[in-house]
Amino acid sequence: MNSPSTAAPPDAPLILEIKGASLDDGPGIRTVVFIKGCPLSCTWCHNPESKAVGQELSFDAGKCIRCGECLRVCGEGAVTPGQGPDRSLCSLCLACTEVCPAKALEPVGRAMTPEEVVETVARDLPFFDASGGGVTLSGGEPTLFPTFCGDLLRQFKARGMHTLLETCGHFSWSAFESHILDHTDTVYCDIKLMSPEAHRHHCGVSNSNILSNLEKLLTLHRSGALDVLPRVPLVPGITATVENITAIADHLNALDAHTVQVLPYNPLWHGKIKKMGGHGAAPSESLGRFMDNGEVKHWRGYFEERGLTTL
Ligand code: SF4
Ligand code: SF4
Known part of the structure; x- marks a missing residue:
């Protein structure tokens, strides 16, 4: 089983990267701030350098x-x-x-103040204005640092930016409500595995907190208070199984979600793990290659058959 670190994170995260010109992390042209540190430990994590909170090389x-x-x-x-x-x-x-x-x-990760991050991102304001874009907090898991990220989001909003949070869903709801919610326009929340045992095995924690938070997020979405999009990473043989995908689709229907984004698997994390000192070998043939369009269409079909729109 994968075990995430149980040590309490520091108040301020290291910043892994600030990446401009993204077209994949929300509407328009976006700048993505990658936060280092995650409470999950997914076996297929496509940003393995973002898992640990601390400095790496x-x-x-x-x-x-x-x-x-x-x-x-x-x-x-x-x-x-x-x-x-x-x-x-x-x-x-x-x-x-x-x-x-x-x-x-x-170095993997560097300390920055919220003001330094905001000034860096603000250079891209003309691109946001021209494209309907904005700033996305990703990771790692931004909610692991609710005070720091809440401050960041507040400053982004004060500069007129659209703000989007990408989250694994495993966070303290009260900390999210206190620090992050008021300064966030959109939340992309992952839902990976419906079985608590499988979730614990592959991601290091049970999915109970994630499912509870997703339900609350979608309630806010229905009320019009927050834009929320559930996302499902398609990982061959792990999340992308008929049993799991149909269970997720049924669950999203029960929560009255109408749209889901599927995230096709990519194997680039193997090379990243090698750079971090791991062996980087793919554990199976299907985990060593990109998922092709036919496979993605196949998995989309299970959601669409159940009335969900897929992005
Ligand atoms: S290998 Fe480690 S100890 Fe040596 S210079 Fe690089 S960071 Fe410092
Ligand atoms: S030997 Fe390689 S790793 Fe060391 S300083 Fe030169 S290029 Fe960099």
Whole structure:
């Protein structure tokens, strides 16, 4: 079973990346702020570098030119040109990332104040205005840091931006209501597995809190107080099974949801895991390749047969 960290997260997250010009994370052209740290531990996570809350170091062997600069500055003797860091020795001082000319070694996560994040995102305001876009908080899991992310969202709204939260749904409802809800226009909430046991096995926690939060979110959606879109990641043999997809479709119908977005599986996380020091091997053939259009259409069909519109 996957086990997420049980340690309490710090108040402020590290920022994994601020990525502009996204067309996949909400309406219009969007800038996505990726928060580092997630309370789930999904086996197929497509952003594995966002799972851990703390600082990490990535090494891309394909970029390394074996210049030896990293070895020269590493006080721990933890890095070998061409092979990268020995993570059991590395103190994460990040000195090597400052001298690596090929950017083969890079820090994963950096501390930023909410004001620094807002100023960075605000440079893209002309694109938001021209396209009906805005800013999306993603991760990792932004709700793991409700005070920080609530402050971010409040400042985004004060600058006239449309705000969207992408969430795994596993959060404290009271913290969400207190800090985030008032400053959020749209929530994309994932629903992955209907079986609590399967959810615990593949994601590290039961789905009970997620299903409870999704129900509350959809109640707000029906009242017109919040725009909410449930999303289902299609993971071959895990979430993309007839039993699970039909159970999710029936559940969404019971909650009077009319629309669902399906997220086709992609295998790029294997390469990312390798850069973080893991082995990166695909556990099966179907998890080692992109899901093709025919497969996606097949899974959409189960939702559409049950009257749901799929995006
Ligand atoms: S400094 Fe960068 S490019 Fe040079 S040997 Fe180290 S990892 Fe490779
Ligand atoms: S982060 Fe610091 S300790 Fe780790 S390999 Fe780089 S220089 Fe060495």
